[in-house]
Amino acid sequence: MKKVSKMKEENIKEVLLNDLKKVSSENFNEEIIKQLNLSKKEEKINLFNQNSIIKIFLMISFLILGINLNIIEELTQTEIIIGIFICAIPLYFMVFNKIYKLKTQNFQNNENLI
Amino acid sequence: MSKELIRKAREGNIHALDELINNHRDLAYSIAIKYIKNKEDAEDIVQNSFIIILKSIKNFRNEAKFSTWLYTIVYHECLKELKAKNLKVEYIPEFIEPEIEETFDSNKYKIGDLLNVLKPNEYTVITLFYLKEKSINDIAKITSLSKANIKVLLHRSRHKMKQIANEKSI
Numbered sequence: 001m002k003k004v005s006k007m008k009e010e011n012i013k014e015v016l017l018n019d020l021k022k023v024s025s026e027n028f029n030e031e032i033i034k035q036l037n038l039s040k041k042e043e044k045i046n047l048f049n050q051n052s053i054i055k056i057f058l059m060i061s062f063l064i065l066g067i068n069l070n071i072i073e074e075l076t077q078t079e080i081i082i083g084i085f086i087c088a089i090p091l092y093f094m095v096f097n098k099i100y101k102l103k104t105q106n107f108q109n110n111e112n113l114i
Numbered sequence: 115m116s117k118e119l120i121r122k123a124r125e126g127n128i129h130a131l132d133e134l135i136n137n138h139r140d141l142a143y144s145i146a147i148k149y150i151k152n153k154e155d156a157e158d159i160v161q162n163s164f165i166i167i168l169k170s171i172k173n174f175r176n177e178a179k180f181s182t183w184l185y186t187i188v189y190h191e192c193l194k195e196l197k198a199k200n201l202k203v204e205y206i207p208e209f210i211e212p213e214i215e216e217t218f219d220s221n222k223y224k225i226g227d228l229l230n231v232l233k234p235n236e237y238t239v240i241t242l243f244y245l246k247e248k249s250i251n252d253i254a255k256i257t258s259l260s261k262a263n264i265k266v267l268l269h270r271s272r273h274k275m276k277q278i279a280n281e282k283s284i
Binding site for chain 2: 009012013015016017019020021022023024025028029031032033035036
């Protein structure tokens with residue numbers, strides 16, 4: 001059996017530190033930071049805030065429901081359909097958001113290609 | 115200081131982000147290359163891990179927690195890559211084997227070639243323990259190994275290093 005010498009913690013640290021492999025890519029940090037900025041920009045591509053759309057949707061729905069139940073006693077089919085359309089107004093904003101997002105993404109992709 | 119660095123990085127300060135990446139990239143890369151054995155793939159894994167962790171930097175208050183998560187991602191990304199390539203990581207028994215001390219041949223190794231001497235798991239554990247001063251608990255979180263396994267790996271790797279030190283008389 002071989003005799004093993006006492007090795008201090010500092011020696012182990014020093015040996016491990018000297019043995020660390022260096023990243024060869026020169027733009028390693030820049031590429032990471034660049035990708036982070038890109039993702040931040042993508043998040044900002046929105047015409048309307050999704051949270052406020054949901055809030056408006058809930059407010060309008062409750063308002064319509066309140067009007068229907070308290071003011072109008074007997075609802076006709078047309079009134080129900082109009083009510084549903086009004087409730088769905090915030091959803092149109094969501095569709096606008098989606099269209100705007102796709103449009104800007106296409107624009108950015110074209111710019112990258114150029 | 116580390117809290118200040120994380121705070122600045124959270125605010126999007128490029129110098130802070132740069133410093134944060136510099137503080138951990140070499141060790142993360144050394145661990146990755148130990149598993150993957152390919153420079154480009156290892157760099158990609160480390161880069162992706164940084165992107166993942168920096169996207170959720172708002173959840174971190176200090177650098178210690180940040181680095182624990184970073185090495186967790188790097189470690190598991192390496193295992194995922196190995197799995198994709200159908201390669202296996204060594205099984206670690208949950209007890210310390212003293213007989214290794216007798217059979218280990220230190221003549222084959224040089225101090226500068228520690229990456230070749232230590233197995234991927236041993237290297238990961240010993241570097242996290244000594245260079246990043248992570249506790250056994252933290253290393254267990256990072257590697258998903260039991261504390262007993264971590265202790266075995268630490269014992270083994272320390273022993274190998276002592277053997278080399280003995281040969282080269284550090």
